[in-house]
Amino acid sequence: MKLASLSYSLLALSLVTAGCKKEKEESVAEKVPGYDISSLDSTFKACDDFDSYANGGWKKKNPIPGTESRWGAFGILDKENKEVRLKGIIEEITNKKDRKKGSEEQQIADYYQSYLDSATIEKRGLEPLKPYLDKIESVQSLKDLASVTGELQKLGVSAVLGFGVEGDLRNSKMNVLYQGQDGLSLGEKSYYERTDSSTLNVRKEFVKHVDKMFGFASFKDPNPGKTILDFETKLAKIQLTNVELRDPVKTYNKMSTKEFQNLIPDFDLKTFADKQDIKTDTLIVQNIPYLKNLNTLLKATPLATLKLYTRWQLLSQFAGFLPKNFDQENFNFFSKVIRGTKQQRARTERAIRSTDGLLGMPLGKLFSAKYFPEEDKKKVSEMIENVRTVYGERIDKLTWMSDSTKARAHKKLKAFTYKIGYPDKWKDYSSIDIKSDKLFENVVAASLYQHKESVEKIGKPVDKDEWGMTPQTVNAYYNPLNNEVAFPAGILQPPFYNRDADDAINYGGIIAVIGHEFTHGFDDQGSQFDEEGNLKNWWTASDRSNFDKLTKKYIDYFSGIEALPGFKINGALTIGENVADLGGLTLAYYALEKSLKGKPEPALIDGFNWKQRFFLGWAQVWHMNTTDAALQNQIQTDPHAPAKDRINGPLPHLKEFQNAWNCGAGSKMALPEVARVVIW
Structure with missing residues (x-):
């Protein structure tokens, strides 16, 4: 379920897990000043x-x-x-013996341990991805692609469109299926359109990033980074901007599933939904012109490119849970290039955050x-x-x-x-x-x-x-x-x-x-x-x-x-x-x-x-x-x-x-x- 929540938060969520109180049994904590005057700069x-x-x-x-x-x-x-705080909770749990299978303590402790077990991760390599890579390789038509990408959606792997479930904007007491645009690795269409030097460099580095990741995976596709950037640029061109997506009236288009399927007839939306175990007669479509234009784009794109793109989305989604070279390169682009982060956190710290995330x-x-x-x-x-x-x-x-x-x-x-x-x-x-x-x-x-x-x-x-x-x-x-x-x-x-x-x-x-x-x-x-x-x-x-x-x-x-x-x-x-x-x-x-x-x-x-x-x-x-x-x-x-x-x-x-x-x-x-x- 890929669509973002309609809730409005104080800060973007990429930064905001944190904080806690002192335990009552702890010694009295040092009082925090209301405002520390050393924060001032009187110049x-x-x-x-x-x-x-x-x-x-x-x-x-x-x-x-x-x-x-x-x-x-x-x-x-x-x-x-x-x-x-969370580290203390997790370590206390991991030190316990005889944790009951299926208990929250067992789940937390074993997930944390699985993240720290880098030796096993290195040994397994890309073996965990192989069943999914084989399915992508077996794709022979757009209908096959709909089936495989539908299955991958259940794992959180992006496709060119996605589903989400939330209250109906016009009947808020009932949940309804939403469909929206998806599939841009860089997250927002302006990254594919701006011509300033900084954005041009991001695109250049993105191509290098994809090439490196495919090299690590021993994929033999020629120029995969350029191929994916070219496809995503065409995809971005037909999508709404993030400003246009703010309009709840414009993006509320309720229709039957049959009407929805007719908007993009060459991509089997029924199979795509069935593979996600979705059962509904109606849904709310975010952008009708996008679906019509997407149908044209998919028909005009070589199947080999669509398969390459799907492999990329799979690899990128799970890069942080794969061997070190994938994990490190994923950090290099999405954290170092995109956000200017200089170094990756220690494995233990990342294990805590990953446990908290799941x-x-x-x-x-x-x-x-x-x-x-x-x-x-x-x-x-x-x-x-x-x-x-x-x-x-x-x-x-x-x-x-x-x-x-x-x-x-x-x-x-x-x-x-x-x-x-x-x-x-x-x-x-x-x-x-x-x-x-x-x-x-x-x-x-x-x-x-x-x-x-x-x-x-x-x-x-x-x-x-x-x-x-x-x-x-x-x-x-x-x-x-x-x-x-x-x-x-x-x-x-x-x-x-x-x-x-x-x-x-x-x-x-x-x-x-x-x-x-x-x-x-x-x-x-x-x-x-x-x-x-x-x-x-x-x-x-x-x-x-x-x-x-x-x-x-x-x-x-x-x-x-x-x-x-x-x-x-x-x-x-x-x-x-x-x-x-x-x-x-x-x-x-x-x-x-x-x-x-x-x-x-x-x-x-x-x-x-x-x-x-x-x-x-x-x-x-x-x-x-x-x-x-x-x-x-x-x-x-x-x-x-x-x-x-x-x-x-x-x-x-x-x-x-x-x-x-x-x-x-x-x-x-x-x-x-x-x-x-x-x-x-």
């Missing part, structure tokens, strides 16, 4: 470049480790969690029991309700929205539900057969379990208790189909939530995060869903027009920011996250102000008043050093703006920031009233 002015002012000192002291492409609050929590929920159950105090759940619930109250007050004060639409906005806000910490019920993973000496088969077993779980949901009611993240994840999300926000245990710690910090720091951190997720329910996408999670208009035409004008102004603003020479932020791609940041900051600021009413003015801390510390709290959440390669990749593929611009971007639109730091007219961090964007 910068707060009103000129707030990120450099608030985080310049931190950036100088925290260069990017060789194993990372980005280094900030998320990565630091990730490192602490994985290399200390068995994250069983690990999350142990993590939650050990490190997440129940009092934090109560505290976060109170925070969420405070944000809900302030959001309602902000809606009432809007001048661009009519009373009738305000009433519907209140209805949606009231219907918001939330998840905190970890699931109330846990899934049964005992059917996954994990062996201590069969890494490849373990990955396949976990993939087949996930696939089976997914297809069995088709046509059944949505389980609203299900989580979209593991408890140890340092992130949060809003799911428009459930109209819910979720805050895993991993994010409920410094610098996001610090029980030892003053309120201003926490409001600039975790409260702004809560406000961010709430605002996703009313961003350019979330605002198209009603209180029940259905894609349904609840706006008057004039109110929607007013909203669109405001978001267009904000799109243009961010599109003018050059994050790297020749690479400007894509304001249309990042608009949802940018609106959520602006809303989150606004809600958090006024929630803090509301909490202080009737109380004495808080004392200065380190020379800063509570208004200033609120914004310092926001800045330290996003302090980050990033390689140029990772920044380029983020600009082209990620709906989140770079960290620096998540700090500096929204602040000039907030008169509250200008007043807190006494920014005079003409300051870089203060816009004139007419240029400011105020949405919620």
Whole structure:
């Protein structure tokens, strides 16, 4: 099941597993300061470049480790969690004897051991792939290709189209099958179209990468890298951009399976679906023209090229679980070239992350029991309700929205539900057969379990208790189909939530995060869903027009920011996250102000008043050093703006920031009233 979730998270998930609390039985932990003033760089002015002012000192002291492409609050929590907390849990389990077959402890311990058993991995070579390679080699027609690629989809191997299962956008209580475009090794079509030197170099290195991988595999195809790049370039040309994919109306095309099959008659979609055990009469198609153009492309492409492409997708998908030369070359391209990471993590660290990736929920159950105090759940619930109250007050004060639409906005806000910490019920993973000496088969077993779980949901009611993240994840999300926000245990710690910090720091951190997720329910996408999670208009035409004008102004603003020479932020791609940041900051600021009413003015801390510390709290959440390669990749593929611009971007639109730091007219961090964007 290849389609991405429709949920909107705080940060791209490639960075965000992390964090945990001290055990109650441990000695009292050293208190973390709300804001460490050594993070400041007073050579910068707060009103000129707030990120450099608030985080310049931190950036100088925290260069990017060789194993990372980005280094900030998320990565630091990730490192602490994985290399200390989860490692401790895993090692404790592996030291136990007589683990029951099928138990979560047995699965975790044996998978971890299978990943560490590099001697067996080297000895087996490509033997685990042979049954699948033989099937690809036996392909004699497009119908055969549909059969083989359908089977490979169950293992997570990409094809030119993919399926996913989620709630129906227009009937959110029921799960439905979605179909979408797929199959680009570089992830996004701009990598195949841009002609700047950096992108040209990525394509050049990609060709070398494929050639090396085929050489390691002793495949004899001539110029495989060029062949695959040429095919994927043609594939990219007929796909929607990542901005176009943001439109839930344009990408919602419900039809019968027969109508779907007729869109691409030369590729046997029925066999493709049957091989994935998919049984349904209807589905939602993402891009109808893509399927028609894909049919033409497949017919015009030599079968030998399609088979070569399929072998490549198989090899690339499992490269990290194969002998060292494959694993290392996979790292060299996708981490070193694409993201600027200098060195691969040690095998032990990768084993921890791989175990977390495949068995994250069983690990999350142990993590939650050990490190997440129940009092934090109560505290976060109170925070969420405070944000809900302030959001309602902000809606009432809007001048661009009519009373009738305000009433519907209140209805949606009231219907918001939330998840905190970890699931109330846990899934049964005992059917996954994990062996201590069969890494490849373990990955396949976990993939087949996930696939089976997914297809069995088709046509059944949505389980609203299900989580979209593991408890140890340092992130949060809003799911428009459930109209819910979720805050895993991993994010409920410094610098996001610090029980030892003053309120201003926490409001600039975790409260702004809560406000961010709430605002996703009313961003350019979330605002198209009603209180029940259905894609349904609840706006008057004039109110929607007013909203669109405001978001267009904000799109243009961010599109003018050059994050790297020749690479400007894509304001249309990042608009949802940018609106959520602006809303989150606004809600958090006024929630803090509301909490202080009737109380004495808080004392200065380190020379800063509570208004200033609120914004310092926001800045330290996003302090980050990033390689140029990772920044380029983020600009082209990620709906989140770079960290620096998540700090500096929204602040000039907030008169509250200008007043807190006494920014005079003409300051870089203060816009004139007419240029400011105020949405919620």
